[in-house]
Amino acid sequence: MARMRKSRGESLLLRYLVLGSWALVCLLPILWFGTIALRPRTEIVTPQPIYWPTWSLDAWHLLMSDWPIALYLRNSVLAVGGSVIIDLILAIPAAYALARYDFKGREDIGFYILSTRMMAPAIVAVPIFFLFKSVGLLDSIWALMLIYAAINLSLVTWIIRSYMLDIPKELEDAARTDGAGDLRILWEIIIPACLPGIITAAVIAAIFAINEFLFTLLIASTSGAYTMSVALANFTGGSDGVIYNAIALVSFIAFVPVLILVILIQKHLSRGLTMGAVKG
Amino acid sequence: MAKATPDRLRRRSPRMRAAFPYLLLTPALLYLLAITLYPGLFAIYQSLFVVKFLNWTWTGFGNYAAILKDREFWAALGNTAIIGGISLALQTAIALTVAYFAYRDPFIRGWRILYIMPMLFMPSAVAFIWKLAFNDGRVISDLLMSLGLIERNVDWLGNIWLARLTLITADVWQWTPFLFIIFVAGLQGQDQEIEEAARLDGASWPAIFWNISLPMLRPIIVVAVTLRGIDITTMFTNVYVMTQGSPGGATETMSYFIYRQGFRMFNFGYASAASVLMLIMTIIIAQTVVRRAFHSGKA
Numbered sequence: 001m002a003r004m005r006k007s008r009g010e011s012l013l014l015r016y017l018v019l020g021s022w023a024l025v026c027l028l029p030i031l032w033f034g035t036i037a038l039r040p041r042t043e044i045v046t047p048q049p050i051y052w053p054t055w056s057l058d059a060w061h062l063l064m065s066d067w068p069i070a071l072y073l074r075n076s077v078l079a080v081g082g083s084v085i086i087d088l089i090l091a092i093p094a095a096y097a098l099a100r101y102d103f104k105g106r107e108d109i110g111f112y113i114l115s116t117r118m119m120a121p122a123i124v125a126v127p128i129f130f131l132f133k134s135v136g137l138l139d140s141i142w143a144l145m146l147i148y149a150a151i152n153l154s155l156v157t158w159i160i161r162s163y164m165l166d167i168p169k170e171l172e173d174a175a176r177t178d179g180a181g182d183l184r185i186l187w188e189i190i191i192p193a194c195l196p197g198i199i200t201a202a203v204i205a206a207i208f209a210i211n212e213f214l215f216t217l218l219i220a221s222t223s224g225a226y227t228m229s230v231a232l233a234n235f236t237g238g239s240d241g242v243i244y245n246a247i248a249l250v251s252f253i254a255f256v257p258v259l260i261l262v263i264l265i266q267k268h269l270s271r272g273l274t275m276g277a278v279k280g
Numbered sequence: 281m282a283k284a285t286p287d288r289l290r291r292r293s294p295r296m297r298a299a300f301p302y303l304l305l306t307p308a309l310l311y312l313l314a315i316t317l318y319p320g321l322f323a324i325y326q327s328l329f330v331v332k333f334l335n336w337t338w339t340g341f342g343n344y345a346a347i348l349k350d351r352e353f354w355a356a357l358g359n360t361a362i363i364g365g366i367s368l369a370l371q372t373a374i375a376l377t378v379a380y381f382a383y384r385d386p387f388i389r390g391w392r393i394l395y396i397m398p399m400l401f402m403p404s405a406v407a408f409i410w411k412l413a414f415n416d417g418r419v420i421s422d423l424l425m426s427l428g429l430i431e432r433n434v435d436w437l438g439n440i441w442l443a444r445l446t447l448i449t450a451d452v453w454q455w456t457p458f459l460f461i462i463f464v465a466g467l468q469g470q471d472q473e474i475e476e477a478a479r480l481d482g483a484s485w486p487a488i489f490w491n492i493s494l495p496m497l498r499p500i501i502v503v504a505v506t507l508r509g510i511d512i513t514t515m516f517t518n519v520y521v522m523t524q525g526s527p528g529g530a531t532e533t534m535s536y537f538i539y540r541q542g543f544r545m546f547n548f549g550y551a552s553a554a555s556v557l558m559l560i561m562t563i564i565i566a567q568t569v570v571r572r573a574f575h576s577g578k579a
């Protein structure tokens with residue numbers, strides 16, 4: 001089919017065949033997992049898979065009665081939100097310096113910041129575990145907040161730096177001739193002008209923080225500091241086996257806000273994901 | 281943040297002005313040094329001891345000597361490269377193909393939201409989706425049987441390559457969107473006229489894709505694949521949830537190796553030595569591949 005028309009570019013049929021199949025690959029597992037959230041446990045691990053279950057809200061009742069899901073949500077929001085605030089406070093001045101000043105070592109410092117993103121969490125897992133243990137921070141939301149902030153700081157700095165580079169210099173020069181100092185220019189001109197970049201950075205940092213698994217697993221060893229991500233892994237439920245319908249339900253609860261955030265920053269997503277290297 | 285009065289700042293001495301950007305950078309740099317330099321030094325120090333709970337016994341380079349002779353360590357390194365390499369190649373190919381067909385489509389915004397969804401589930405949730413689909417729920421086997429491709433239930437953890445395939449599937453499903461989003465942005469940003477001219481000259485779409493779109497997209501592909509490649513080498517969650525390294529360690533990645541040595545077997549000195557070796561590899565890769573990728577990305 002495609003061959004017949006190939007002299008005039010790809011055929012629409014081929015295009016929609018490709019796009020449609022990939023859409024199915026993306027969607028079918030999600031829909032099927034949705035049905036898992038809405039079925040009783042007895043219909044999940046069966047000799048023969050059941051595709052059309054007896055619908056039930058078992059998972060919801062289990063979450064409400066046996067698991068402090070509100071606490072997990074609160075922990076997630078506090079740890080993630082706090083980490084994003086820490087990141088912005090540290091990253092905005094740093095990004096400003098990297099974007100607007102010429103100084104010795106700028107390239108190397110910028111690359112050092114970027115390279116911290118490349119470190120595997122497992123490399124620092126043991127030392128960080130000992131560090132937090134020695135200062136009594138294990139099992140605390142504060143520890144998670146500090147770790148999430150550390151993981152995302154490089155990303156946030158580089159995204160914001162990229163947006164700052166786009167602000168025309170004349171804007172600042174005008175303010176400078178009006179007698180404004182550097183910090184005032186940063187606060188009153190630069191920050192408002194690169195707000196889309198700051199929001200993009202914050203959203204992407206929040207998503208990565210929500211997703212973080214290894215440190216959360218190591219640091220939050222009792223349920224006091226469980227976040228959604230680790231709560232999920234702990235629905236393995238010991239002697240009960242894996243409680244899949246509860247897992248599915250929790251993952252959809254976490255999915256919805258993330259989807260909304262991402263739709264809000266859709267236009268900036270490619271730039272954010274490449275830390276500013278690709279302008280979408 | 282705007283505490284310092286602007287007037288005083290502006291009239292500062294030249295030396296103060298020269299120090300200003302460093303002052304802006306100091307808080308962020310201190311924070312990053314605290315989580316890279318301190319753990320790095322700690323890991324180097326701890327790697328020189330045999331650690332049994334609170335008992336640290338000096339062993340010098342003993343841990344390193346043992347690791348370099350440890351088959352499991354080399355296996356973990358190899359597994360990371362094999363699983364990561366295949367997974368990265370697959371998701372790059374799929375993302376490129378889908379992005380090429382999608383970027384000029386009138387419904388691109390809809391497609392993008394659809395395609396991005398797998399990436400927005402927590403990685404641990406995705407691991408459970410595929411654990412259920414492959415192993416516990418037998419869904420994949422059932423589907424393959426109804427297509428007549430296989431005859432009996434497959435034990436996905438019973439075979440080295442099948443177990444790796446489950447990890448690769450989960451990773452490709454979740455992270456192809458990452459590359460797709462970036463490739464679409466890159467293709468949309470390209471000069472459309474060259475492609476259009478080639479099309480009018482009667483060039484076929486594979487020829488246009490191969491000879492025009494792909495070379496123009498190269499710097500963006502390099503950046504995107506580098507970033508994704510770095511993340512793949514740290515693969516942990518899927519292994520933890522889906523295979524725990526089985527069968528016989530064939531799916532144990534570097535991250536899982538360090539985790540298992542440290543937090544399952546409590547060989548903290550040994551785990552630290554492995555961390556140091558992995559850190560050295562990371563620095564080498566960062567200084568060569570990544571630095572170049574980000575420079576070409578700017579061009």
